[in-house]
Amino acid sequence: MNMGNGTRRKAVRQTTYSAVDADSDTLAETKCLFSKIWTYTKPSNGDWCTPEPNVSLRYPPSEHSHLEILKTSLNAVKNQLSDKNVQVWHQHTNSTNRAGKVINAVRSVANAEMCTQAWCKFYEILGTFDLIPEQVIQNGELNTVHLCEAPGAFISALNHYVKTSEKTRYVDWSWAANTLNPYHEANGGGTTIADDRLIANTLPWWFFGSDNTGNIMIQKHLLELQAFIANMCRVDLVTADGSFDCQENPDEQEALVASLHYCEVTAALLLLSPGGSFVVKMFTLYEHSSVCLLYLLNCCFQGVHVFKPATSKAGNSEVYVVCLHYEAKETVRPLLSKLIRNYGPNLANLALFPNTVIPDTFMKQHEEMCLYFHKLQVETISENLKLFKSMSPEERQRLDHIRIYVAQEYLQRFEVRFLPRSRWISRNAVSPACCTVSAGRPLGQKKQTGSFNERRELQTMTWRERIHRNYYAECVQRHLSEPSGTGCVLQGPLINCQVTSWYITIGSALPAVKNSPFCQVELLSHLNEALGSVQKLDWTQVSPCASCHVPCPGSVLSDVARLCIAGGNSDRHKRQCLVFGSHSVWEPFHSLIGDFDLTFCAEASFPQISCILLHDGEPLYQQELLNCVVVSLMRLRPGDALLLPLFSALTRVAAAVVLCLHMCFRLVSFRCPCPTSPVGAVLICIDFCPEASVKILPILKEVQTQITQLLQDKNDTGTSHRQVLQFVPIEELLTQGLAQFLCSVNSEIIQQKLHLLMQS
Helix, strand or coil, rough: HHHHHHHHHHHHHHHHHHHCCCCHHHHHHHHHHHCCCCEECCCCCCCCCCCCHHHHHEEECCCCHHHEEEEEEEEHHHHHCCCCCCHHHHHHHHHHHHCCCCHHHHHHHHHHCCCHHHHHHHHHHHCCCCCHHHHHHHHCCEEEEECCCCCCCCHHHHHHHHCCCCCCCCCCCCHHHHHHHCCCCCCCCCCCCCCCCHHHHCHHEEEEECCCCCCCCCCCHHHHHHHHEEECCCCCCEEEECCCCCCHHHHHHHCCCCCHHHHHHHHHHHHHCCEEEEEECCCCCCCCHHHHHHHHHHHHEEEEECCCCCCCCCCCCCCCEEEEEEEEEHHHHHHHHHHHCCCCCCCHHECCCCCCCCCCHHHHHHHHHHHHHHHHHHHHHHHHHHHHHHHCCCCCCCCHHHHHHHHHHHHCCCCCCCCHHCCCCCCCCCCCCHHHHCCCCCCCCCCCCHHHHHHHHHHHCHHHHHHHHCCCHHHHCCCCCCCCCCCCCEEEECCCHHHHHHHCEECCCCCCCCCCCCCHHHHHHHHHHHHHHHCCCCHHHHCCCCCCCCCCCHHHHHHHHHHHHHHHCCCCCEEEECCCCHHHHHHHHHHHHHCCEECCCCCCCCCCCHHHHHHCHHHHHHHHHHHHHHHHHCCCCCCCCEEECCCCCCHHHHHHHHHHHHHHHHEEEEECCCCCCCEEEEEEEECCHHHHHHHHHHHHHHHHHHHHHHHHHCCCCCCCEEEEEEEEHHHHHCCCHHHHHHHHHHHHHHHHHHHHHHHH
């Protein structure tokens, strides 16, 4: 079947992308598009050499007058975009982007895994430079490390290249990758890529460090990463594609990411073997930090090139620094030791080198390089502004012609070939997480809307005003017309969980829950902002909304009776419904639960969370939640029901608790009553099936023991350094049905709480 698809796709390539002829102007423009490279030329006198460590990180950063002029000039041009609606402007620049048709062309021809713009950029870099050393091809073994790599497009592009290129198709390739962990609840949405389609299927190859965050800017992580790849006899290629969300301060993008670039370069110099290659994404190169880094790289590599891929949008500042033939590991070792000692998020606060040790011959070339890319970017922005005002049919036709020709040229220049799905990295994706992860679960980043000026104005508003102006306004302000959770169920008992492969992950204690694979991150951010604006929140004092249909205890008990009848359980013993809640709240409605006996455990003593931004991430809460589940699994008999209060299910621990209930009950649903406490929902668990509980109970008790032990191990401030972050592999939590259910639970809880806070 794969061979057939390959033949058909090649035919598409020939008919669709070979039909465009090029005039001289198109040829010239296309040639320039693929030739945006600046190469540093080292002087023959050996003047460029690694400075002594005693002069590094001692002085404040300098300013370079010529580069400051370029920065001011570029920002003045970019500021003309401040009043443009970002979505309208992106649509316009997408239509003028000469390489705008490349991605679709590659998708139609190559059957590429995770074919994104990043994929096309790195494939272009691979096709333009000899990143893979000749000795690697001769030895037949390639080892690569990828920093700040989420979602993984560089890895999938390299896989495609290695397996379709004539010179590398027989090379045995091993890789490891690092990125901010998309599953770590303390990683903020502005810096963390949520798209985990590749990560979910290749987790053993990803390094997240001992605290599970994946933050490469932590010193101990750098040394742990070195140990993580110890099985590689050498490292031939390191890539670093990191950045921060600088949308709210774009004029200072270069300065904001300077420390990250220092860390990426330090990591590469530590990990690379002699002769290896390094590719790092940077932006404008006007700051003293960039001058120092580029000089250091020129001292350490035989060749350093600044490259703007054709598939990188010409109006942005992004460039890739491509470094070939690492040659100075021994000579750079003393300086590298100093960089490692000072490694961290503040590495760029001091100048790596003073001006006095950077040769004039280097500065002259660096300034010429900056002027070259400044000119290209300004020309593109100016053209886009001109075409934004008006574009004639002739201009539109010419642009479309060039875009088709550039796509054709890309395929031919870089010899893009078909790769069968069986040779993808996540080749088993049809079974576990990859196909189910994205279904029903949010993967997108923060959605940018409006113009830069409008977004800046939003920052001066209150959180209520921001929600009113946001696309979440409608769902937050909408009154509930029916009980939440109706129709949202997990059908169980789940029987295909690999309980024997479960393990406990411990990491740094969560300061707050900012991120979750089980909800819309921006919706969570709105709730965190609202809660953070309240000095002390007592939910018992928050008035219910008179216009909302919120389930009362009676309706919840009626639902239990209805769902049990729907299940058709034939066991006629008197069943019980175990409730973790106040006897006085539930007992008056006993008659509504049909054949069940309403039994009570001592009301769950959920702690008053000291930090309300922890949600269900507070270890004391998790300890009590686990206690409730353990008691339930030990007391319940076949066919019994359970009502369990839940703050939320944002963390992996809370999600795993829901999974355990999914394994032990025929049906799990939820309702969101009006909160009289931090509790956000009540889980309704129907028809207990005890078989799975025998396997689960020892694990839950071990998790309880670990949480208790960590809570006892407190520092001088009375807080614990570490906590249990996970005890069920994330792949099992991301299966489609459970992930959809958890997203529904969390969305209902967050929307209801925001709804009440908006009106209070």
